[in-house]
Amino acid sequence: MTRLRTLAAVGAVVAATLLAAPPAAAAPGPSGAPEYYFDDWNLYDLWDAGARGQGVTIAEIDTGVNADLAELRGRVVRGTDLGRRGDGRVDREVSAFGHGTAMASIMVARPGLLGIxxxxxxxxILPIAVPLNGTTDAAKPDRLADAIRYGADHDAKVISMSLGGKRSEGSDTESCPDEEQAAVFHALSKGAVVLASVGNSGPKRNAIEEPGVCLGVVSVGAVDAAGDVADFSSRQPYLTLVAPGVRIPSLGRVAATAYSxxxxxxATAVASAVAALVWSRHPTLTARAIVTRLLATLDTRGVRGHSEEYGYGRLDARxxxxxxVPADAANPVYDSATPFVRRAAALDHPASVRPPVPVTGAPGSGRAEVGSVSRVDREVVLGAVAAAVGLVALLVLAVLGRRRRTRPAAAPAAGPRPWPAPSATDWSD
Structure with a gap:
């Protein structure tokens, strides 16, 4: 059976010299798509108070990371490539976007291109490259469970998965595959916080996606700068929280290119980085206590209890x-998983453990597709080639998929199409 895990972006290029970064006092990033959450959360003040992510390794399961980019140099340690020999420090995506590199830049990039x-x-970043459609290893099994275990066994405190696999009542007997659920339990037993995307199939289709549906995973949805849930963000009863996921600038895998x-x-990359901030400021806390702190400090304005749109609320890094935060604050994510984690440890055979999580929600088409880590029809490429090159046109990126087993992959949601380069002030979608 194939699982198609989509990683996608849409864009246009502008020259870096024509779109300067804002002054140091303002939110970083390009003037047309600033990192607004820096101002919302007073991140510079948090850094000054000692919360910069120091001492925290984030295992990023994705397409790999171009560790040679100046903005990432020294931030990416040796990981692994589960599709071929390598240490994960090469982005295997064929297109210039480089999904793994983009997510890494959201989390740990030093200021450089456009101030990102x-x-x-x-x-x-501990990069764990896995075979995905759209990468050089597209035809190989995805090995997601192995990737989760690798991160947990190599001292990652945070495991970040900006991906997901659509599940179908017609062909899947459980919402979270046995091997992935066992791997998540293993990661929890090793003291890691595990985060994954809820998916981009909102507001109506709302496909169930793993590993976000797995017990013990912090499932992340997206909101815009105003804190309103994004139209594309999946609505799910297992959604944990929402984080900024609209007009987020990031670096591309090709030097001197950037995207919004x-x-x-x-949103998952943002939430993973915030978990690292919290842990660096409170280094003696356990993984459970870190998640408890994230949940206890959510912005719950307009959210009563739990919402399928917002989860338990909006992330608030500050x-x-x-x-x-009281030591006994509620933590439904760990409460639901802890009995199974303990059982797995007692049996010393985690692969045999499967929690009773039935597939619920809107029925699928019968084709299990993995889903939606980046919205296809709204992403805009920001940045650029060297100043001497000037404005350069770039193709909109097609949906990239992740596949395993034998079922044919689904057709991409959108094929490549040209996108005109905007002017320095033209940032309409």
Missing amino acids: TGIAPDAR GDGTSQ RAVTAD
């Missing part, structure tokens, strides 16, 4: 780092 700056610049994009993919 990572949320947790002193954290480290929408997706629960970007409060997550600075607030006083």
Whole structure:
């Protein structure tokens, strides 16, 4: 059976010299798509208070990371490539976008091109490249469970997965595959926080996606700068929280290129970086306590209890780092998983453990597709080639998919199409 995991972006290119970064006092990033959450969360003040992600390794399961980019140099440690020999420090995506590189830049990039700056610049990325459609290893099994275990066994405190696999009542007997659920339990037992995208099939289709549906995973949806849930963000009863995922700037895998994009993919990278900030400021806390702190400090305005649109609320990095949180604060993510984690440890055979999580929600088409880490029809490429080259046209990126087993992959949601380069002030979608 094939699982198609889509990683996608849409864009146009402008010269870096024509779109300068804002002054240091303002939110970093290009003037047309600033990193607004820096201002919303007073991130510079958090950095000054000692929360910069230091001492935290984030295992990023994705297409790999171009570790040679100046903005990422020294931030990416040796990982692994489960599609071929390698240490994960090469982005295997065929297109210039480079999904893994983009997500890494959201988390740890030092200021460079267009001022794009990572949320947790002193954290480290442990890149785990997995075979995906649209990469050089597209035909190979995806090995997601192996990737989760690798991150947990190599001292990652945070495991970030900006991906997901659509599940179908017609062909899937459980919402989270046995091997992936066992791997998540293993990661929890090793003391890691596990995050994954809820998916981009909102507001109506709302496909169930793993690993976001797996017990013990912090499932992340997307909101815009105003805090409103993004139209594309999947609505699900297992959604944990929402984070900024609209017009998020990131670097491309090709030097001197950058993108602004929408997706629960970007929201997951943001949330993973915030978890690193919290842990660097509170280094003695357990993984459970880190998640408890994230949940206890959510912005719950307009959200009563739990919402399929917002989960338990909107991520608030400032409060997550600075607030006083009771030791007995609620943590439904860990409460639901802990009995199974303990059982797996007692049996010492985690592969045999499967929690009773039935597939629910809107029925699928019978084709299980993995989903939606980046929104296809709204992403806009920001940036650029060297100044001497000037404006350069770029093709909109098609949906990239992740596949495994034998079922044919689904057709892409949108094929390549040209996108005119905007002027320095033209940022309409």
